Amino acid sequence: MEIISVGNELLIGKVLNTNAQWMSKRATALGITVKRVTVVPDIVEETARAIREALRRKPQFIITTGGLGPTFDDKTLESIAKALKRRLEINPEALEMVKEKCRIYAAKRGHELLELTAPRTKMATIPENATPIRNPSGTAPAVRIDLEETTLIALPGVPREMEAIFEETILPLLKEASCGTVFYERSLFVGDVMESVLAPLIDMTMQNNPGIYIKSHPGSDENQPQIELHFSTTSNNKKSAQAKLQKAVAQLSGFITKNSGKVHPAINLNLGNPEGSTT
Amino acid sequence: MEIISVGNELLIGKVLNTNAQWMSKRATALGITVKRVTVVPDIVEETARAIREALRRKPQFIITTGGLGPTFDDKTLESIAKALKRRLEINPEALEMVKEKCRIYAAKRGHELLELTAPRTKMATIPENATPIRNPSGTAPAVRIDLEETTLIALPGVPREMEAIFEETILPLLKEASCGTVFYERSLFVGDVMESVLAPLIDMTMQNNPGIYIKSHPGSDENQPQIELHFSTTSNNKKSAQAKLQKAVAQLSGFITKNSGKVHPAINLNLGNPEGSTT
Numbered sequence: 001m002e003i004i005s006v007g008n009e010l011l012i013g014k015v016l017n018t019n020a021q022w023m024s025k026r027a028t029a030l031g032i033t034v035k036r037v038t039v040v041p042d043i044v045e046e047t048a049r050a051i052r053e054a055l056r057r058k059p060q061f062i063i064t065t066g067g068l069g070p071t072f073d074d075k076t077l078e079s080i081a082k083a084l085k086r087r088l089e090i091n092p093e094a095l096e097m098v099k100e101k102c103r104i105y106a107a108k109r110g111h112e113l114l115e116l117t118a119p120r121t122k123m124a125t126i127p128e129n130a131t132p133i134r135n136p137s138g139t140a141p142a143v144r145i146d147l148e149e150t151t152l153i154a155l156p157g158v159p160r161e162m163e164a165i166f167e168e169t170i171l172p173l174l175k176e177a178s179c180g181t182v183f184y185e186r187s188l189f190v191g192d193v194m195e196s197v198l199a200p201l202i203d204m205t206m207q208n209n210p211g212i213y214i215k216s217h218p219g220s221d222e223n224q225p226q227i228e229l230h231f232s233t234t235s236n237n238k239k240s241a242q243a244k245l246q247k248a249v250a251q252l253s254g255f256i257t258k259n260s261g262k263v264h265p266a267i268n269l270n271l272g273n274p275e276g277s278t279t
Numbered sequence: 280m281e282i283i284s285v286g287n288e289l290l291i292g293k294v295l296n297t298n299a300q301w302m303s304k305r306a307t308a309l310g311i312t313v314k315r316v317t318v319v320p321d322i323v324e325e326t327a328r329a330i331r332e333a334l335r336r337k338p339q340f341i342i343t344t345g346g347l348g349p350t351f352d353d354k355t356l357e358s359i360a361k362a363l364k365r366r367l368e369i370n371p372e373a374l375e376m377v378k379e380k381c382r383i384y385a386a387k388r389g390h391e392l393l394e395l396t397a398p399r400t401k402m403a404t405i406p407e408n409a410t411p412i413r414n415p416s417g418t419a420p421a422v423r424i425d426l427e428e429t430t431l432i433a434l435p436g437v438p439r440e441m442e443a444i445f446e447e448t449i450l451p452l453l454k455e456a457s458c459g460t461v462f463y464e465r466s467l468f469v470g471d472v473m474e475s476v477l478a479p480l481i482d483m484t485m486q487n488n489p490g491i492y493i494k495s496h497p498g499s500d501e502n503q504p505q506i507e508l509h510f511s512t513t514s515n516n517k518k519s520a521q522a523k524l525q526k527a528v529a530q531l532s533g534f535i536t537k538n539s540g541k542v543h544p545a546i547n548l549n550l551g552n553p554e555g556s557t558t
Contacts, residue, residue, distance in 0.1 A: 014464075036320075042494075185293075
């Protein structure tokens with residue numbers, strides 16, 4: 001899976017890309033590997049280029065966020081149309097979704113019925129042969145396009161809307177694609193030992209524990225060096241995954257203690273996997 | 280400028296990409312445009328591919344973060360060497376930097392002098408014809424490579440180290456490249472008006488105010504819709520930039536009030552530009 005985040009606000013550092021992290025966490029928990037995140041500006045050529053490049057890498061899913069709204073700089077669907085050489089057209093189903101949201105908005109505020117202005121129609125103007133996806137939390141529908149090797153999905157950039165559509169429509173898709181594989185992880189915190197001392201110990205532990213990936217994360221305080229060792233694996237067997245993690249954690253802990261490092265108790269993590277916990 | 284963030288921890292959603300945001304903010308404040316951020320895993324082929332793709336887009340700067348440490352999965356310099364078809368070699372200057380850090384570490388803890396083990400030598404093993412950059416806050420030196428159209432810089436992923444090297448060595452480089460241009464911005468918060476109503480008003484204001492970019496950001500609460508309107512421009516004349524921003528803000532505020540929207544006072548922002556404030 002690849003994520004393409006569209007928005008100048010990300011590239012000027014105004015907004016932190018929490019959408020990409022949120023989706024990565026959810027997808028990883030479901031056993032889907034996120035291979036790349038690309039952030040591009042609100043420029044049709046740049047977004048279209050990033051989409052074409054991503055398609056050439058043939059991921060099973062490409063999910064874009066941002067650029068589906070009514071304003072001039074919401075250009076993601078135009079960019080997708082350009083990348084795929086498809087025309088944009090008013091999709092009747094999408095238009096009905098937008099109309100319904102306008103009805104609800106008007107009723108809530110006691111306004112008269114809202115006109116179907118150009119900016120509103122824009123949100124229902126999507127590439128041909130695309131399927132609009134219901135937005136339970138905002139106006140602009142999301143869009144799904146099934147291509148030969150990739151399912152391309154365009155989600156809104158407002159986190160609340162992106163998350164609501166993801167949970168309702170994208171999550172079941174990813175779950176089906178991952179065939180029951182789940183991501184398991186544990187963390188071990190160690191002190192009084194340099195990362196360069198840990199390096200060969202990590203190598204040894206990984207060689208002895210196939211399927212377990214170990215990554216070291218130095219802490220942020222140089223004077224109190226504490227390092228997080230993050231163990232992970234994907235599996236469709238919870239018991240065996242946890243046993244394998246436990247064995248690797250115990251082995252590396254032993255190596256570190258022998259090298260006079262301090263080991264704090266391991267922490268079980270659960271990356272938001274709704275199916276169960278790794279504890 | 281492009282940023283390439285290297286690290287599985289970003290793609291599994293374990294870590295939020297605050298490094299990319301921090302650098303984007305600093306570069307933008309200096310008038311440098313960040314055109315793309317790419318996040319790739321700790322896999323040589325993937326990182327090398329992202330570097331080659333970025334080089335083809337010919338940005339003035341490519342800055343990578345992450346993957347300079349002593350462990351097996353710190354592969355950024357190997358990836359750069361592969362992308363540029365250069366050999367890796369032990370750089371004497373880089374080796375001296377690593378040795379010095381080991382001396383300091385040993386002295387602090389009353390250890391004996393630390394051996395120059397393979398993981399430590401690894402941090403001084405950089406592509407040929409590259410320049411090591413002092414790391415004031417950690418062990419692994421950063422690396423600079425001047426190519427025909429692009430300056431490629433590899434920074435560590437630990438935020439404290441990345442920031443220290445950026446401030447000491449990268450910032451002066453970017454400043455020189457931007458020739459005194461600075462980024463200015465203001466925000467206006469509006470309520471009781473839908474984004475689809477704002478869209479044509481924003482268009483009109485942008486047409487009347489060349490050089491001013493306006494982007495609307497819907498708030499996160501659907502029931503209390505408040506929208507942030509973000510005005511920005513780059514200029515090497517502070518006074519004129521601020522006057523232009525002020526004119527655009529006043530004009531759009533007028534349009535919105537006429538459309539029975541509520542306008543809250545404009546907020547002056549300053550994107551961490553050390554040269555002065557935009558207030």
